[in-house]
Amino acid sequence: MIGHLAYATGSPCPTVVLDARRLSADEGALRRELTEVRRYLSEAGGSHVLKIALVRPSAHPLFDLDYRFVQALPDGPDRFDFRGSCGHSILSAVVSAERAGMLPALTPGGRVRVNVLNNGDSVVCEMEETGLNEVRFTVYFVQPVGIPLPELLLTAEPCTELVSDGVSRTVSLVSTGNPYTFVDARGLGIRDHTELFAAGDELFARMARLRVAAAGRLGWSPDGAFPKIAAILPEASGRIAARAVSVPGWHPTIALTGAVCLGAATRIPGTVAWRIAEEAGHADGPLGITTPGGRTVVTVATHEIGGQPSLTWVGVGRKHVTHQGSFVLEPLAHLQFEEIAQCLALSAASV
Numbered sequence: 389m390i391g392h393l394a395y396a397t398g399s400p401c402p403t404v405v406l407d408a409r410r411l412s413a414d415e416g417a418l419r420r421e422l423t424e425v426r427r428y429l430s431e432a433g434g435s436h437v438l439k440i441a442l443v444r445p446s447a448h449p450l451f452d453l454d455y456r457f458v459q460a461l462p463d464g465p466d467r468f469d470f471r472g473s474c475g476h477s478i479l480s481a482v483v484s485a486e487r488a489g490m491l492p493a494l495t496p497g498g499r500v501r502v503n504v505l506n507n508g509d510s511v512v513c514e515m516e517e518t519g520l521n522e523v524r525f526t527v528y529f530v531q532p533v534g535i536p537l538p539e540l541l542l543t544a545e546p547c548t549e550l551v552s553d554g555v556s557r558t559v560s561l562v563s564t565g566n567p568y569t570f571v572d573a574r575g576l577g578i579r580d581h582t583e584l585f586a587a588g589d590e591l592f593a594r595m596a597r598l599r600v601a602a603a604g605r606l607g608w609s610p611d612g613a614f615p616k617i618a619a620i621l622p623e624a625s626g627r628i629a630a631r632a633v634s635v636p637g638w639h640p641t642i643a644l645t646g647a648v649c650l651g652a653a654t655r656i657p658g659t660v661a662w663r664i665a666e667e668a669g670h671a672d673g674p675l676g677i678t679t680p681g682g683r684t685v686v687t688v689a690t691h692e693i694g695g696q697p698s699l700t701w702v703g704v705g706r707k708h709v710t711h712q713g714s715f716v717l718e719p720l721a722h723l724q725f726e727e728i729a730q731c732l733a734l735s736a737a738s739v
Contacts, residue, residue, distance in 0.1 A: 389720035391425070392487055393437070393712040394480035398641035398681060400634045401436050402712060403477040404429065405484035408442040408456065410723040419468060422458060424719035426465040438462065438635055439474055441481040445490045451503040451510075452491060455481050459613045462636040469612040472566045473506045475527060475644025479709045482513050483523050487711060494518050509565065516706070526705040529565050529648050534691060534698035537656045540564050542606060542615070546658030550601040553594060560659040561602060564652045564699065565645030566616055569602040570660045571595075573619035573631070581621055581629035585680040595619060595633050618646055620661060622668035627676035627683075628654070628661070641681035648702045651675050651686035655697065 389410050395402040404425065412418045422440060429437050440458040448454075457474045461467035482500050485491045491500060494515050502511040512528040538544070542561035549556050560570045576594060578584045584591075599617040600610040608614065618632035632639040632646050642650070653661035654675060665675070675686045689700040 389717045389723040390714055391717045392484035392714045394483045395710050395712055396476035396479045397708040399476035400639055401438055403439040403441050403480035404437050405441045405443060405481050407488060408444040411442060421720060422468060423466040425717055426460055428717055428719050439477045441477045443481045443485050446503050448503055451501045453485055453500060453502045454505055455502050456505040459635060469614065471612060472614040473504050473509060473645055475565060478502055478511055479513060479525055479707055483709045483711050487714060494523055521711045523709050525707045526703060527644065527707055528701050528703045530701045531699050534693050534700050536693060536696050536698045540652060542567060546656060550598060550605060552598040552601040557598060559602065560653060560661060561615065562649055562653040565648035567614050568646060568649040569599055569615050569617040570653055571598065571619050572660050572664060573621045576619060581623060581678060584619060584621060584629060584631050592638060599633060616646060620664055622664045623678055626668050626670035627678055628664055628668060629678045631680060641679040642677060644704060647677055647684050647686050647704050650677065651688045651702050652699055655688055655690060
């Protein structure tokens with residue numbers, strides 16, 4: 389079987405992209421196959437690759453690609469979380485799917501429509517620039533019929549009290565793109581973005597425990613990767629500073645889905661994100677997000693459905709992806725389709 393590695397700038401690690409048609413549909417068998425992939429990558433020096441994308445050409449007439457994300461967990465090669473998605477991995481999957489022949493050549497102005505099987509998201513990836521091994525995208529997370537903003541609240545309330553470290557803390561549990569826990573960093577003893585970005589293991593551990601409390605509130609496994617968590621603060625000129633926890637450490641920027649979810653959360657009155665956006669002086673228009681690794685801009689579009697604002701789409705631009713290479717996954721060589729197997733045999737014979 390052929391694997392592809394691609395890296396989206398700002399992601400914690402590259403994504404390994406696999407052809408879902410060659411893998412088992414049964415989850416137990418799939419877990420065993422993905423365990424072999426992780427062991428093989430680890431032996432080759434790729435133990436840091438914790439994102440897996442499973443892709444296939446979509447049979448749905450509205451989509452070009454079916455995508456399923458798997459978060460590999462660092463506490464063992466057979467440990468995975470299938471619950472959520474990953475925006476950076478979606479882009480890596482698009483670039484790799486072109487290399488695998490699942491998509492036509494990516495060209496500036498072209499669009500690839502992705503069906504996210506994990507959560508039903510519709511994602512449109514528009515190419516801004518293309519090169520030999522690099523592509524720059526604008527990404528749109530689309531709600532085809534719109535979704536009322538209150539329905540994005542995982543607890544049906546804009547703010548939820550969670551007890552962590554013996555203290556009650558106010559958070560907002562919001563889900564679009566991925567489920568997120570948003571907390572005001574000042575409630576964690578952080579005064580400004582300089583302190584937030586410089587904070588180390590102590591703050592990370594507190595946020596990790598708060599994330600576990602959020603998972604418990606939702607009835608989810610505390611050992612998984614979801615919900616994600618981000619601490620946020622108001623900045624000047626309507627911007628928001630954000631720092632997020634990833635797997636297994638601090639996120640170097642913010643997840644693409646995190647930016648999408650944060651942007652949507654600022655539109656829901658009463659949430660932590662809405663209050664901080666108000667304090668920062670953010671008005672209608674694109675939202676600027678400052679992270680330890682740079683800045684990003686999110687555009688949120690809403691319209692009225694049944695008398696209440698509903699999410700239509702969220703867009704993030706200037707996302708850069710590099711295809712890092714393709715390789716034979718030897719433990720899954722028996723899953724290679726015949727044409728590739730023949731080509732590899734001929735290549736080996738000519739050496």
